Amino acid sequence: MNSAICDLLDIEFPLIAFSHCRDVVVEVSKAGGFGVLGAARYNASTLEKELSWIDEHIDGKPYGVDLIAPTSMAGTEPIQPTKKIKKQVPQEYFDFASGILERHDIDSTDVYVTDFDSNSFLTQDGAASIIDVAFGHPIKLIANALGVPPPYMIDLGKEKGVLTAALIGTREHAIKQVEAGVNIVVASGTEAGGHCGDVSTLVLIPEVCSVLKDSGVPVLAAGGIVTGGQMAACMAMGAAGVWTGSVWLTCAESDTPPVLKEKMLQASSRETVRSRSRTGKHSRQLRSPWTDAWESNAAPKPLAMPLQSQVTENPLAKVTKLAEIGHEGARQLSTSWVGQGVGLMSSTQSAKAIVYEFMQDYLVASERLRASLTE
Structure with missing residues (x-):
């Protein structure tokens, strides 16, 4: 060509x-x-x-x-070591993310035991x-x-x-x-x-x-x-x-988890959101109750990169694992980065x-x- x-x-x-x-x-x-x-x-x-x-x-x-x-x-x-980066994150951010999980019947007590290495x-x-x-x-x-x-x-x-x-x-x-x-x-x-x-x-x-x-x-x-x-x-x-x-x-x-594949194949082009809530920089994601919570007036303002990832990545990793074994609350919360073209993606090839x-x-x-x- x-x-x-x-x-x-x-x-x-x-x-x-x-x-x-x-x-x-x-x-x-x-x-x-x-x-x-x-x-x-x-x-x-x-x-x-x-x-x-x-x-x-x-x-x-x-x-x-x-x-x-x-x-x-x-x-x-x-x-800086990951632990030092994590200490810069106010506790209210961890509490807010944990609250989202708890409202969807997900135990959050172990979410931040392991640090996310950015x-x-x-x-x-x-x-x-x-x-x-x-x-x-x-x-x-x-x-x-x-x-x-x-x-x-x-x-x-x-x-x-x-x-x-x-x-x-x-x-x-x-x-x-x-x-x-x-x-x-x-x-x-x-x-x-x-x-x-x-x-x-x-x-x-x-x-x-x-x-x-x-x-x-x-x-x-x-x-x-x-x-x-x-x-x-x-x-x-x-x-x-x-x-x-x-x-x-x-x-x-693709190694995209099956639950997320299914949600993407069913999504319309309007079911994504551009937000700083995942990494601290604007990124487009599949909309879910997780993203809705971070876009609400009750949510704290997203932190700069890489601080925000210390708040979000561990909870979302747990959500993904639980969704794959049939946890309904986790299935609802599950999200991933995807563009608005998702509305044109209707079958697996x-x-x-x-x-x-x-x-x-x-x-x-x-x-x-x-x-x-x-x-």
Whole structure:
């Protein structure tokens, strides 16, 4: 396919699939797209195992890694032990989260016995160790999900011939990324799952493509994109391809818990919420009584990253485990990051089938546009 992204990444079709599941990464790359492993939940040793597995199963096809190395965080300079970070959280936050669980018949007494370790990727040293692991494998792309990539990442990319990408949500951020030296800009609209801005994909893509038109840096469109028709629309606005995430959460290979898969497949596009309550930065999640509680007037104001995660991650981990063994209160509370495109995700398919469906939908949409120009 004639696309700058296809040329840069040596792929057949400019469909980028972000997933925390290694199986999805492999299957998408083997089908002609480009799989990107989300490394935010891995420490260095775990990431090493995941990437080694991918290397063994991907048949030499190209793939990438996405991590989080935010440029501004509270309570992490210099690096602090998790217990010290946790002590900065007022008790009312733990009490509020525990109260949500108790109201849904979930015992909260053991929720905070174990500390949530955010140091694996939210510190300079932690991010550097993960970056080193990633560059020890034949990756074609490394992306930073929050802010400008650290110079260490960009410099290593240049040295090893690995492309650097970064996700942005505004035109101004796109300019900063290009000035920092990134090779690909991922313009992510507010419809996206996970961390996102407040500008819609339909507005953001042409805005970013316009401001970067003379830079030589290609733009990937992201945010609510789950069909080939949407992909064609974004490329008609100037994008060189698309970066997708939510659509892979319900595919057959995904490790998304069954209860959450079911909730996503039944959800409408209105059943997500953009909130700071999960990590301290705005992120889009599947709406549930858990998110409703944090959006209520009774909720304390979300703390900065990484403090808020100390409050939310342990309770949500327990919710997920209990939901999978049939606890009704936990099933109701269960939530996950997902974009507004969830309303178009109505069935479970293999990752390969989704790639091929994207291709077919793209062709149909392209023919529709072409037909509109003929008499």
